[in-house]
Amino acid sequence: MSRKTDLRVLRTRQLLQDALLDLIEVKPFESIQVKEIAEEAMVNRATFYLHYRDKYDLLIQSLADRVEVALSHIVVPQPVPNPITKTYFRDLILIVVRHFAAERRFYRLLLVESRLGITSEALETYIEAATLPWFRTLAKDPDGHAVDMALKFASSACVGVLKWWISNDQPMPEGALADHLVNLLVPALLDQFGVEWEA
Amino acid sequence: MSRKTDLRVLRTRQLLQDALLDLIEVKPFESIQVKEIAEEAMVNRATFYLHYRDKYDLLIQSLADRVEVALSHIVVPQPVPNPITKTYFRDLILIVVRHFAAERRFYRLLLVESRLGITSEALETYIEAATLPWFRTLAKDPDGHAVDMALKFASSACVGVLKWWISNDQPMPEGALADHLVNLLVPALLDQFGVEWEA
């Protein structure tokens, strides 16, 4: 990535994002003022507006940045078995599930705060953009349109299920959720990924 | 106080001090580099030198600032009984003792890191400067030289005992330490403070 961004910019954004997180712990998002965020972050209020349009923008950017960072640490386990096994696929799903669980505060906030005006489409966009290229490495023909469609189908389904899982306070453990997701996805993806699956 | 200091200055110093604290948790002070502190604090190395001469200076300043902040929250309980009671005096001692206990990580570091070249005189200077005017409010004649001497005697004695207490991992609870200190100090201060003491 571009590591040429001024350190002050990175620092200021991090301080503002951390401040928002800390304040969310204490009071509902709607009642938080820009002034408070700036004070908590030890950043001038005017500087806030140099980086974010308003507190909603800060929230979305925070999510975007955190997702990017979190997913940058995710690597597709090597070697990729050929043909792809069911357990390997489950491990991949589990990685995403765990990411959601770790960032559940954020995701839940985005889902619960209906007044945010943040459509769930935005949320899906983040997740799909992050997971799509990642799934793509598993496909036989990474450039085929059919694969794109199939992958989008899969990621959308994952996002939908994960949203349900998060907003219902994780009614089942991570492993069980991953198992269910795999069982739902395998039949659909059977044609796009490896020739055969482990029984 | 002068609260007109630029917010950036306050923030930078706080970040550097916090970074030092975090690093001290992980590795010995001597092995910590200025470069590391700056990176941890998300502050440029050159900026470090705008505020501190070297890492030793940072350590001392950190102590000074923390002591100042901590002691600024300390108020002499009102009203001051006349004549001063033993229990009231004990409460005063206890406040200082608790401050030492809360900042024990810092004080212990200053005592243990002998290679710092920080003399314990510097430590005493901080404590005396902080406690002297504070004790002074209790004296009959706040401007007398005899009182100054007596108060210096008392604060030095307290610092010495507290150093022993901290470097020996607090072998007795705070209350007991305060009791012992009061019993040692009362006879010496009998002439300088209130006419009589509660039995």
Added chain:
DNA sequence: TCGCCCCTGTCGCATATGCAACGCCACATC
């Protein structure tokens, strides 16, 4: 010994940020 590497302090210049102030708007109180 030499060269090499890395950290330290320090410099000049570019720029992100602080500060104070402003108009705007929503809301409250009389």
Added chain:
DNA sequence: GATGTGGCGTTGCATATGCGACAGGGGCGA
């Protein structure tokens, strides 16, 4: 309605900080 109060978003100017570079020096292996 008149008035105040407080947060929002923006601006111009002052300044703290980032960045890149530099010399100096200590460690370390050829």
